[in-house]
């Protein structure tokens with residue numbers, strides 16, 4: 001993790017490659033699909049409404065992941081939709097489908 005040793009420098013942002021971004025998104029998507037299946041299986045014992053809310057939340061993340069895949073495809077991935085500056089690679093490693101840098105996320109939340 002050499003990226004943590006060096007302070008972020010303006011103008012020379014660390015970015016994930018398209019390949020890395022796709023791998024992380026793929027991983028994230030598989031995790032959500034597994035989660036969705038688990039909810040569906042547990043659903044037999046859980047109230048329909050609880051299950052619907054949980055599924056909706058997972059589906060929303062899946063939609064974000066799909067949108068992020070599209071951004072990798074058109075080359076806009078990794079740029080903040082709020083300020084159009086690059087989202088730090090460390091953040092994309094944790095939240096590969098995020099559209100915003102930390103500052104803009106805080107504004108929009």
Ligand SMILES: [Zn+2]
Pocket residue numbers: 080081082083084085100101102103104105
């Ligand atoms: Zn931003």
